[in-house]
Amino acid sequence: MNKIKEIKLKSVVTLIVVIVFALMKISCSSVSAEKNDFKWQITFEDNFDFYDNNKWINMHDNGNRTIWSNKELEWYKDENVGVENGILKLSAKKESVYGKDIESEKQFEYTSGMICNAQSFTQAYGKWEMRVKFPFKKGFWPAFFLVPKQRPSLPEIDVFEYFGIYKNKISINHHWGIDYPNINTGGQREPFYHSKSKELTGDFSDRWMVWTFECYPDKMIWKLDGDVVYETTEGIPTAPLYMIANVAIKDYKEHNFEVEKTGLPYVMEIDYVRVYKMVPNK
Numbered sequence: 001m002n003k004i005k006e007i008k009l010k011s012v013v014t015l016i017v018v019i020v021f022a023l024m025k026i027s028c029s030s031v032s033a034e035k036n037d038f039k040w041q042i043t044f045e046d047n048f049d050f051y052d053n054n055k056w057i058n059m060h061d062n063g064n065r066t067i068w069s070n071k072e073l074e075w076y077k078d079e080n081v082g083v084e085n086g087i088l089k090l091s092a093k094k095e096s097v098y099g100k101d102i103e104s105e106k107q108f109e110y111t112s113g114m115i116c117n118a119q120s121f122t123q124a125y126g127k128w129e130m131r132v133k134f135p136f137k138k139g140f141w142p143a144f145f146l147v148p149k150q151r152p153s154l155p156e157i158d159v160f161e162y163f164g165i166y167k168n169k170i171s172i173n174h175h176w177g178i179d180y181p182n183i184n185t186g187g188q189r190e191p192f193y194h195s196k197s198k199e200l201t202g203d204f205s206d207r208w209m210v211w212t213f214e215c216y217p218d219k220m221i222w223k224l225d226g227d228v229v230y231e232t233t234e235g236i237p238t239a240p241l242y243m244i245a246n247v248a249i250k251d252y253k254e255h256n257f258e259v260e261k262t263g264l265p266y267v268m269e270i271d272y273v274r275v276y277k278m279v280p281n282k
Contacts, residue, residue, distance in 0.1 A: 037281055044121045044275035048088040051081065054120060061118035061149060061242070064101045066108070073110050073249040073259065075099035080113035090114060092140055092247045092266040114246030118149060122240035123275055128159065129212045130245070131271035136167040136205035139259030141248040142268045144211060148239035152179050155237040159213045159222065165254050167205055172198040172222050176235030198230040208271070245270060
């Protein structure tokens with residue numbers, strides 16, 4: 001009698017295993033079908049065969065050439081942006097210049113370069129991709145980020161930020177909410193402002209990398225050289241976004257508030273920038 005029960009039990013277990021594997025197969029098929037129900041179509045591209053003034057400006061969309069709230073040390077100049085042999089170069093220099101914009105004015109000890117396509121192209125959802133290379137120097141802060149034209153410019157999607165603090169660390173950051181907090185006055189962060197970040201460790205200096213950001217209605221994905229490095233479902237932007245690539249300069253306390261002055265100019269190199277939208281497969 002016990003042997004019969006044992007045989008029946010084994011039969012039931014076998015049946016359950018077969019059913020589970022069948023369900024897994026169906027589930028996997030559904031996921032594959034879901035992934036293949038659209039294709040990427042390029043909507044914006046620059047391979048930097050020349051510098052296209054119709055695509056880019058060398059300042060922020062509001063006319064500012066620095067970010068005063070970050071206490072940055074650079075003043076962005078048109079002359080610090082150029083194309084050479086199909087590569088866009090953003091150069092940061094030790095150079096004294098008087099800077100004045102809509103927020104304030106002062107003497108800056110560094111100039112730098114940035115590109116911004118706020119006036120030529122924005123897009124909600126899709127894929128943004130950049131092939132880029134930059135060195136590590138203390139205080140030099142290359143970044144690639146996306147923001148909407150609305151003010152305040154939230155959400156802010158930092159595809160990468162190489163802060164110039166640690167050579168083997170690079171950051172992914174995401175800010176969203178109603179407004180940035182006023183840190184200097186102890187401004188309230190929650191529930192009106194949120195931020196999440198992911199720090200990656202590895203070799204990021206002086207090598208070509210492809211950084212990708214994908215934004216869907218239900219999730220966002222960051223990739224480095226095709227590998228997923230961060231994913232989230234929080235704070236997904238619905239407004240169209242534009243791109244900024246820049247080299248900011250900051251005197252961090254980790255380096256006794258000193259900026260590295262050797263080997264300048266600091267150059268961030270960009271091979272290409274591409275944006276894609278999702279179109280249904282026919």
